[in-house]
Amino acid sequence: MLHAGETTMMSAAPSPPTTFEVAARTEGLTKIYGKGDAQVVALGGVSVDIHAHEFTAIMGPSGSGKSTLMHCAAGLDEATSGKVFLGDVEITGLKENDLTRLRRDRIGFIFQAFNLIPTLTAKENILLPLSIAGREPDPEWFARVIDTVGLSERLGHRPTELSGGQQQRVACARALVSRPAIIFADEPTGNLDSKSSREVLEFLRRSVTEFGQTIVMVTHDPSAASYTDRVLFLADGRVVDELREPTAETVLERMGRLDGARGV
Template identity: 70%
Template sequence: MSRTDTLQHPAAPATPPPAAPQQLRSIAASATDAVKAYGRGDAAVHALDGVTVAFERGRFTAIMGPSGSGKSTLMQTVAGLDTLTSGSVSIGDVELSTLSDKELTRLRRDRIGFIFQAFNLVPTLTAEENILLPLDLAGRKPDREWFESIVDTVGLGSRLGHRPAELSGGQQQRVAVARALVSRPEIVFGDEPTGNLDSRSGSEILAFLRNAVHQLGQTVVMVTHDPVAAAYADRVVFLADGHIVDEMSDPTSDRVLDRMKRFGR
């Protein structure tokens, strides 16, 4: 399996339907005055330094910035994988700091989907078993119609009986994407989800996420360093030194690349 740091020549993202008016959109997740500091006093390093941002339902948002900008920290704290030093994060109208460890685990399991650069599949399980694993752990029966719709959309119908070692990298990431969607989460977070894929496989995964937003009403928040990947999003949020420094709607790869070049000046 080859790897590329920047996707090359992907299929053009599908043209989105007209967006709902801003005032009609509800918020899937948000951060308010979010601070994440490591260390204390003068030696403290602020990965996030007073970030306030909201992610709307039914939208695809990319988070970008140079290394050390805080983009992965923002995603991890909003997703409940890490805690803030101060400020607050919410999924819908639930503030995460008000939850016990058990309640937070349940919320992540039932309301959030995760896609990471590493596929994180269980090697002894088949593709179908890996996809259904979150439901099995929650003791829930799958909606077979929904499951079949996802499997058909990601093109895994003929590979469900195969174990990860028998699948290509792109197919393994499709399994991971299907697993993230099978529980119908309110929001899906992706941390460099195409970082370990070749350009063709990466573009296929991004196109599927784009279609999940358009056709299934899914909410997706993705951290990426790649302007081509960000062009699949409805909106790009730019971070630098722990601050949000810019936003862009209806991005193109050229516009995103031009904005990213300014970080180096």
């Protein structure tokens, strides 16, 4: 049951266990921008669990708070009030140095803009987070990631020598190579054509199914959401619905219902 202002998602698919390991969660998360007449409530007391080893999509109309929720959950934006946990660690109470270290060691990021360093090769871009952390890659894991993402013949190429889809697959491999506890992906297929989008989404799906990765993806695309295990729907800064085992059709239907409820 959804309660105004605070929502905890506990629905289960037909066959999995009735309880889920929680990779991240928010409690009463509020984010307010501006003051007075210019005040905007981007998140209005959101409580939600992100299940481990699942692919979760966050969807909603423009201005619903979906990117704000992801950025606060990932420690990229500071909440106005409420709490954010990564596993058992409350990140809302961390000092900046500790938060930076946690993001580096336990969180992977994939953005709509690929955010690759143009002077580095694909391999150097993939290994950059480990290099910054002073860690050596696990050769077996690195090889498996590269094989899965299909970039073995492009590792020596710089970003300008790669297609958009290949650049995003480099970004996906970079997020995965350090084996983070969770990966946050913000519109990862937003700049890609349909073929490249499908390749990236298939890679993300495989990384959950085969590697047990946990991924949270903000998207506006019902086809992209159909690759996930679970869709959370936001409206006006609150989680108002969820869907398990989504298809493009069922996501469209829920989005249409949501628009109708808002009088759009």
